[in-house]
Amino acid sequence: MDRCCLLIDTDPGVDDALAILMAHAHAEVVGLGVTAGNVGLAHTLANALKLVEVAAADTPVFAGCPMPLVRAAADAAFVHGADGFGDTGYDPAQRVPAAEHAVSAILRLARERDGELTLVALGPLTHLALALRLDPDLPKRIDRLVVMGGAVNGRGNTERVPAEFNIGFDPEAAHVVFEGWPQFDLVDWEATLRHGLDFAKVERWLMADDPRARFYAAISRRTRAWTRARGRPALMVADALAMAVAIDPAIVVTAEHHHVAVELDGALTRGATVVDWEDRMGRRPNARIVQTVDNGRFEALVAGALGAAC
Ligand code: BDR
Ligand code: CA
Numbered sequence: 001m002d003r004c005c006l007l008i009d010t011d012p013g014v015d016d017a018l019a020i021l022m023a024h025a026h027a028e029v030v031g032l033g034v035t036a037g038n039v040g041l042a043h044t045l046a047n048a049l050k051l052v053e054v055a056a057a058d059t060p061v062f063a064g065c066p067m068p069l070v071r072a073a074a075d076a077a078f079v080h081g082a083d084g085f086g087d088t089g090y091d092p093a094q095r096v097p098a099a100e101h102a103v104s105a106i107l108r109l110a111r112e113r114d115g116e117l118t119l120v121a122l123g124p125l126t127h128l129a130l131a132l133r134l135d136p137d138l139p140k141r142i143d144r145l146v147v148m149g150g151a152v153n154g155r156g157n158t159e160r161v162p163a164e165f166n167i168g169f170d171p172e173a174a175h176v177v178f179e180g181w182p183q184f185d186l187v188d189w190e191a192t193l194r195h196g197l198d199f200a201k202v203e204r205w206l207m208a209d210d211p212r213a214r215f216y217a218a219i220s221r222r223t224r225a226w227t228r229a230r231g232r233p234a235l236m237v238a239d240a241l242a243m244a245v246a247i248d249p250a251i252v253v254t255a256e257h258h259h260v261a262v263e264l265d266g267a268l269t270r271g272a273t274v275v276d277w278e279d280r281m282g283r284r285p286n287a288r289i290v291q292t293v294d295n296g297r298f299e300a301l302v303a304g305a306l307g308a309a310c
Helices: 014-026 041-054 102-112 126-134 165-169 171-180 189-194 199-205 211-229 238-247 295-305
Strands: 005-010 028-034 061-063 117-121 142-148 184-187 252-258 260-262 273-275 287-293
Touching: 005 014, 005 102, 005 238, 014 028, 014 041, 014 211, 014 238, 014 295, 028 041, 028 102, 041 061, 041 211, 061 102, 102 117, 102 126, 117 238, 126 171, 142 238, 165 171, 171 260, 184 238, 189 238, 189 287, 199 211, 199 295, 238 287, 238 295, 287 295
Parallel strands: 005 028, 005 117, 028 061, 117 142, 142 184, 184 287
Antiparallel strands: 252 287, 260 273
16 A cells, blocks of 8 residues: 555544544645534634644644535534534644645645645535635646545435535535546445444554544544444444545445536435436546445554554
């Protein structure tokens, strides 16, 4: 596995946290753009700074947009806690954000590292949409785009049933990205459901004598309990799965290439991802929809990021 170079856009978020620890353990990370999403921007920014500290890194953290492009949207504090990190009352990071806006940092880093970067979108696509509008040639300068988002068969995780959170939070932004980015990897919520992490293994990894394991054990306590209480068979870590695909492209066992569009209007379906499974619309496939990954390799990437043996 070649060590790749990552630019991450994120709304931390407990599963974002695991993904960001994985990125720092297994790749070079050139920056974190931070958006509102799981909770408000003040919290997601503080959480991103704290993660960089926990990872013992000096990755620049760029604050971005406090709301979606068009319509305000509900957050996911009921899953992640009011602060997005399980309300543990952690000591704030000593680090401070960079002065540059996240969208401007994406454009600059893409030029400076022309053709080298894997862009990983772990939150609403607000920043990527703005970056694309400012520079429609941006995709030419990015090696790969990996998006965590969507529910490709309509089994979403929001109150608008077919919509997944990241796409449902800012559907207009997702529409801009899906229409403007020629080819991206899509890791959706339904793939997440198929690749849950075994609870017993996670508990074991979290016992590792490592600051990353201790921090993640604390901030994920609430979501682990919430997941078990809902009767789920395993821990769902959507952003960690997307990060595994970003770090180790060969982890993908099966995938399908189709055109994916975003529903913007439906009273029941706004934010749904509509997949042309049978290629009836004659539109160029824009998404490689990840179906299955090698679970053993996924587990190894997670365990390694917590300082644990798999
Ligand atoms: C996505 O929504 C957020 O709550 C998670 O962080 C993840 O990015 C899963 O639907
Ligand atoms: Ca996220």
